[in-house]
Amino acid sequence: MLDSAGVLITTIDALTIRAPAIVAAAAKQLGSIKLQLFFGDRSEAELFADNSSLIVRRDPSDESYRVQVHFDDRSLMLLFDSAEKPSAEALEKSLDMRGSREDLLATWRCFSLLSQRASGLRSVQAIWSAYRDQVGDAAWRPDADGGDTQTEEMPRWPALAWLNDRYPAAQELLSGNDPVLVPARSLWNGRDAGSWQAAPDVFDNDLMATLDRCKDRVVDEILRLLPHKQPKRDLYDLMRDYVVREGKGLRPTLVIATCVALGGRMEDGVRAAAALEMFHNGFLVHDDIADESTHRRGKPTLHMEHGIGLAVNAGDAMHLFAVDMTLSNLETLGLSRTLGIIHEILFMCRETVEGQAIELGWIHRNFVPRRDADYARMSTKKTGWYTCISPCRIGAAAAGVTDPEQLDKFNEAFRLIGIAFQIQDDVLNLVGETEVYGKEALGDLLEGKRTVMMIHLFRNTTPEIVERMREINSFPRIDKPFALAEEMLAAMEGAGSIDYASKLAQKLAYQGVDRFEKDLAFIPENPAKAVLRQVANYVTTRNL
Template sequence: MTSVADDPDLVVAVEDRLRDVGRQVRRAMLDAMPDGEPVQWLYGPMREYPARPGKALRAALCLSSGRAFGADSAALLGIAVAIELLHNAFLVHDDIADGSEMRRGRPTLSASHGLAAALNAGDGLAIVASQVLRKATRPLDRELADRVLAEFDTMALRTLEGQATEIGWQSDHVEDLVPADYLELIMHKTCWYTTIYPLRVGALIGSAGTADLAPLIRFGFHFGAAFQIRDDLLNLIGDERTYGKEILGDLYEGKRTLTLVHLLDVARGSDRAVLRDYLRRSRAERSPELVRTVRTMMDDYGSIDFTREYAEGILLVAEDYFEEAFADARPGPDLDFLRSLVPYVWARWR
């Protein structure tokens, strides 16, 4: 893996493809928006996040997985677009729940339009996702269409379960967490809708319901977990301009990331007391000094290194599961792209 990850062409190729998919999906998302009123208070705000360039990873996974299993792009695009629309709906609501100020390099909807308008815009995006999904499943035979629709709802519930648990841990000041709790959390919060559903539904459509989906869950979980951990880590060590969100935002929110869970486990003495005090404060009560102190502890106690190594271990497992998950897929550029995502995430650590 390391030798591939050292190949700068790989990173460029993955990012080129993600950018292409992103452009295509962004256009399709905006085309799907209803052309009605009120623009000022609903349909305008609804267009904002979909119009901002995002990673488009979910759409790319669905398209590539589907084509690798034999579907053509036309049968997949609507599904990929529906997933991205739901993702945008979640982002809008998460930004309200977290009190975030920035998203994709610009103010959040709640920051620029107020809480109520943002809430409605998130609801609206979820409904448009449902419209797009239904239209996309119409050409499928009814049983397969039902399955794609049913799994979409299940995936949305899994995401909410994770989101609700994460918020609950913060609001109820839960402290006794271990890495397994964090993995269980991101399995729900991130993996279902970021990796597992896009991969599975692509394979389902490509194989007309015959592919063995169990190995895809295992691959999707490990890959998605590494992806989420990387995202958490970028929030701690990244550059605000390229990251697009507030650096250390998770620390202000008190998010129980793997890094924080590790630190809670290993910090001792007066550091421990500082940490407990930090956890019990509200976001507004967490001063920049306090957040900096916690961030420095993460270096001193090896929590950043622990996180990086943990994710690298998960990625190695993901690489193994990849071959099993796509054993029946067609060789070609789609399979190559999917295979390159593992070293791509690896490369982004450094």
């Protein structure tokens, strides 16, 4: 059973992963203001911003609060519902806020942002619904006499309002499986006609749900386009099994969101995203063989499960079908957009193999570069293009944008975000849990991957330790005991390399978000652009 402080903590935790851009915006409103919160059930909490994150803790401890807020259950519920104006909520013994006028307004803006978004998330609704059941609902209803309810004799509402506000919307909300409360769309209101096909296919309500939705749609299309024929056991089943493995869905989401943000339809981006995923999967299969990795996406790598020969062949086939899926855009998008997509994919593949060559060359020669810039160059080539930059450009091409100047506007923002994301991924490999992360713990150290942490360690430690690390790196992965990886991890911790990498990732992420707002101002504000913004902010609020 949660108390009020617990509900708030759970809500902000959920928003941090599902709506990072909103948390970042709320944190920006709050700035340096520190809040002390008192609730009707006598629980207490403190709330403050840490860069783009919101930190909420129980039992305030210091005295540096600039705003104090007293909620009872009624005002807390009304705030969550955004049901009343602040003046109507601020009743005696219900809601009381103390602080300077500017601070109070900033606090209210922060609360409004959070409550607007939280009320659109089914998972958060469920938390608050349970809390309401717990505290009883009579106390908080905004209008006890029901007012404008279904008992009305002569309804004048349009179908849109019926779906959004009336029976059985509430039932649907609580019983449905959809994690996002999708707003209804009007087809006809007596004057204006809309298309039933024109679904705003991507919403920024819940980033996790959007990532899942885009990934599922693209996986579905890949499975549809793969042939149902022999040899199944040694080829097509391997490919199908690999494609449906857990993944974040970042690339499909970027392709589709960019396509929709620039005026295309979700379906326009699906096959291009499918092609991209197939290229990516092919690279991963081969990459895992080259790196001698044992796990990928929470399961054994393909070559560990089926042997190197079949895995190499399946990887080749993935690339072949990626070409096929690229060409399948001809029948849905026409020649010019498909050529644009082909151009982008070719460039992406070239950058990726060049980046891979640089890193494998470093490992082969047991070389560790001294500068972060060398890492940034390699990382941009190896993963930056295919993880972040190219998906956006491909999505834009699917929407019919082929002007190089416009396409280039995606580059810098998503280059920075991509590097930040990669560094965070590398940090997670060292400090994250295998179940959550999907790859084997310390796998990067076992394979001798040149990360920012390793580069920092080599730059900031004694010559003796450098020599020892070089020796560890010289072991082939298959002969490298796990203890050596742990020894290198300890050295990195000793040299502050992991903290350094985390901070560098944060810095790059902020720069990326900044460039996102500046460079992509030419895209009009719409739900799909908001999804891109959520992805950009994902790296700034991600818990490492």
